[in-house]
Amino acid sequence: EQPSAPKPVAAPMRPLPWGQLNFLQTTDTHGWHAGHLQESQYSADWGDYISFAERMHQKADEIGADLLLVDTGDRVEGNGLYDASKPKGRYDYDIFKEQDIDIICTGNHELYQADAAAREYTQTVPNFKGKYLASNLDYIKPDTGERIPMAQRFRKFTTKNQGIRVLAFGFLFDFTGNANNTIVQPVGKTIEEKWFQDAIREDVDLFIVIGHVTLHGPEYKAIFKAIRSQKWDTPIQFFGGHSHIRDFAKYDSKAYGFQSGRYMETVGWMSIDGIKSKGKKGDLKELELRSDMSFQRRYIDNNLFGYRYHTGLNESTFPTGHGQNVSASIHKARKALNLDYFYGCAPKDLWMSRAPYPSDNSLYSWLEKEVLADVATNPKRKDKPRMVIFNTGGMRFDIFKGTFTRDSTYIVSPFVSTLKYIKDVPFKAASQMLPLLNNGGPIFESTELQPWQLAPPEQLAIHYDIIAPQLSIQDSFISGAAQAPLLSSSPDLVPGYTTKDDAGDDGDDTLHAPISFYKIPNCIQATASMAEKSDPETVDLVFIDFIQPWVLTALQFTGQTYNNSHVENYRPEIFTDLLAGWIKEHWRGDCRS
Ligand SMILES: Nc1nc2c(ncn2[C@@H]2O[C@H](COP(=O)(O)O)[C@@H](O)[C@H]2O)c(=O)[nH]1
Ligand SMILES: [Zn+2]
Numbered sequence: 001e002q003p004s005a006p007k008p009v010a011a012p013m014r015p016l017p018w019g020q021l022n023f024l025q026t027t028d029t030h031g032w033h034a035g036h037l038q039e040s041q042y043s044a045d046w047g048d049y050i051s052f053a054e055r056m057h058q059k060a061d062e063i064g065a066d067l068l069l070v071d072t073g074d075r076v077e078g079n080g081l082y083d084a085s086k087p088k089g090r091y092d093y094d095i096f097k098e099q100d101i102d103i104i105c106t107g108n109h110e111l112y113q114a115d116a117a118a119r120e121y122t123q124t125v126p127n128f129k130g131k132y133l134a135s136n137l138d139y140i141k142p143d144t145g146e147r148i149p150m151a152q153r154f155r156k157f158t159t160k161n162q163g164i165r166v167l168a169f170g171f172l173f174d175f176t177g178n179a180n181n182t183i184v185q186p187v188g189k190t191i192e193e194k195w196f197q198d199a200i201r202e203d204v205d206l207f208i209v210i211g212h213v214t215l216h217g218p219e220y221k222a223i224f225k226a227i228r229s230q231k232w233d234t235p236i237q238f239f240g241g242h243s244h245i246r247d248f249a250k251y252d253s254k255a256y257g258f259q260s261g262r263y264m265e266t267v268g269w270m271s272i273d274g275i276k277s278k279g280k281k282g283d284l285k286e287l288e289l290r291s292d293m294s295f296q297r298r299y300i301d302n303n304l305f306g307y308r309y310h311t312g313l314n315e316s317t318f319p320t321g322h323g324q325n326v327s328a329s330i331h332k333a334r335k336a337l338n339l340d341y342f343y344g345c346a347p348k349d350l351w352m353s354r355a356p357y358p359s360d361n362s363l364y365s366w367l368e369k370e371v372l373a374d375v376a377t378n379p380k381r382k383d384k385p386r387m388v389i390f391n392t393g394g395m396r397f398d399i400f401k402g403t404f405t406r407d408s409t410y411i412v413s414p415f416v417s418t419l420k421y422i423k424d425v426p427f428k429a430a431s432q433m434l435p436l437l438n439n440g441g442p443i444f445e446s447t448e449l450q451p452w453q454l455a456p457p458e459q460l461a462i463h464y465d466i467i468a469p470q471l472s473i474q475d476s477f478i479s480g481a482a483q484a485p486l487l488s489s490s491p492d493l494v495p496g497y498t499t500k501d502d503a504g505d506d507g508d509d510t511l512h513a514p515i516s517f518y519k520i521p522n523c524i525q526a527t528a529s530m531a532e533k534s535d536p537e538t539v540d541l542v543f544i545d546f547i548q549p550w551v552l553t554a555l556q557f558t559g560q561t562y563n564n565s566h567v568e569n570y571r572p573e574i575f576t577d578l579l580a581g582w583i584k585e586h587w588r589g590d591c592r593s
């Protein structure tokens with residue numbers, strides 16, 4: 001029987017602001033289209049989101065306003081609904097395509113694996129024909145080797161009720177870790193191209209720039225500057241993603257950016273009013289048309305309680321037949337993938353960033369102390385001293401005390417990643433790896449690690465600040481599933497997102513008590529078969545394949561001359577399977593005791 005999350009708890013709510021043109025945004029859903037089965041605050045599924053969008057479209061039509069849906073990528077890798085099938089996404093692409101999205105683009109996770117990039121071109125682009133935009137992304141056709149745009153570069157259209165003339169782009173940040181059947185052109189180069197320069201000279205009422213791009217990064221700054229260089233007064237609405245946070249940015253009085261979190265915890269609501277459009281005017285009942293422009297945002301906790309509140313409907317009147325059918329297909333897919341197959345019983349909550357590292361409740365301390373040395377054992381070299389390095393971004397979600405299933409494994413460790421190694425590395429060099437990799441700031445955003453990012457060991461310090469609660473991650477609501485240390489200033493509110501952005505701290509639709517989370521290092525390290533009293537001459541340097549470019553750069557920084565040819569496979573299994581094996585072995589018990 002599929003576990004279903006208990007009903008979301010009632011909580012004080014903030015209504016949605018409506019304007020001439022309104023948006024719903026999803027980003028970085030990472031396969032979480034079944035919703036969060038262990039966190040009632042995020043327990044709505046993609047079918048419920050379809051019902052919500054259909055009800056909000058009905059309301060928009062009633063009042064003569066417009067509603068557009070946006071998705072900004074990273075739809076894959078991070079949940080069994082996508083990762084557990086062969087080929088990946090066998091059910092998930094068909095589930096996702098049921099939502100009527102108006103503007104959609106690519107994330108970096110669609111491009112890490114060549115097969116995922118190919119499925120993007122052969123499945124998701126056709127599923128959203130005319131809506132999928134690829135302003136700076138090309139695809140290499142496997143049959144001919146021909147380089148073609150992944151999808152159309154931009155879209156020009158007029159909105160249904162208000163007749164607003166829109167021109168939309170779809171970007172990806174300057175990503176360099178993409179598979180070789182794709183080409184990501186740097187944004188700075190794209191905005192110099194003729195098609196883009198022509199597009200920003202078009203006479204429109206609004207530019208919409210969607211992208212798998214962080215709101216405050218260099219790419220959006222460049223695009224904003226380019227559009228403003230031609231259109232000093234035309235409003236611009238940016239939609240961002242990738243950094244997995246709720247965020248809202250002001251670029252000028254008529255240009256704003258919006259980003260809607262991650263993992264279907266959040267559905268974003270953006271509303272613009274006062275757009276001077278030359279198109280037909282719907283009579284905006286209930287809304288007086290403002291003369292000045294307004295840009296308002298709301299971050300919606302993805303649950304049925306909130307959806308019914310925002311639509312003014314109830315348990316029987318809210319769902320649409322289409323939404324219910326999609327929810328049913330999600331249940332069927334999860335059953336077919338056996339996602340609730342029991343692997344073991346997690347003895348406690350293990351947090352990615354809700355607990356300090358190192359600490360008893362840190363997911364990374366658990367990995368470092370209990371798992372890595374165990375799973376990183378090659379029978380032919382098990383007595384050889386070894387150091388095992390793993391990037392913390394390779395673990396993607398918390399582990400809640402209690403049931404750990406097949407789905408949990410993909411949620412925590414979804415990547416097609418294997419362990420590699422360089423044999424007999426001088427201990428003096430190998431022992432500098434972790435400090436060097438952890439002192440360069442968030443270095444895994446691009447594969448070009450600059451030597452300056454590898455500070456000499458004596459300058460190393462790892463800071464574990466409590467990051468402001470506004471970026472906190474929602475706690476679980478099932479008592480006992482996650483009793484994390486709460487810093488609640490309002491005892492009657494449940495813990496959750498308390499977002500502070502460029503518009504202040506009233507963006508969340510549900511009032512929560514704040515929770516805090518802690519900075520984590522880029523990498524962690526385990527050791528095995530090390531002598532008690534003395535350092536070994538050499539060690540096997542074992543690492544997860546994703547960080548190979550950085551490990552080689554760090555080794556060269558210490559004066560070693562290793563390159564890709566020195567790297568060998570350490571274990572054939574993908575890390576997900578190694579983790580599953582460890583859990584079945586060490587977390588026995590049925591969770592009932
Ligand atoms: N160990 C691995 N980590 C990976 C792999 N692919 C990506 N990643 C991690 O994900 C983030 C980017 O995620 P996003 O959702 O923020 O775009 C990246 O920085 C890595 O930390 C992988 O194959 N193995
Ligand atoms: Zn992401």
Ligand SMILES: [Zn+2]
Nearest residue numbers: 074107108242
């Ligand atoms: Zn991303």
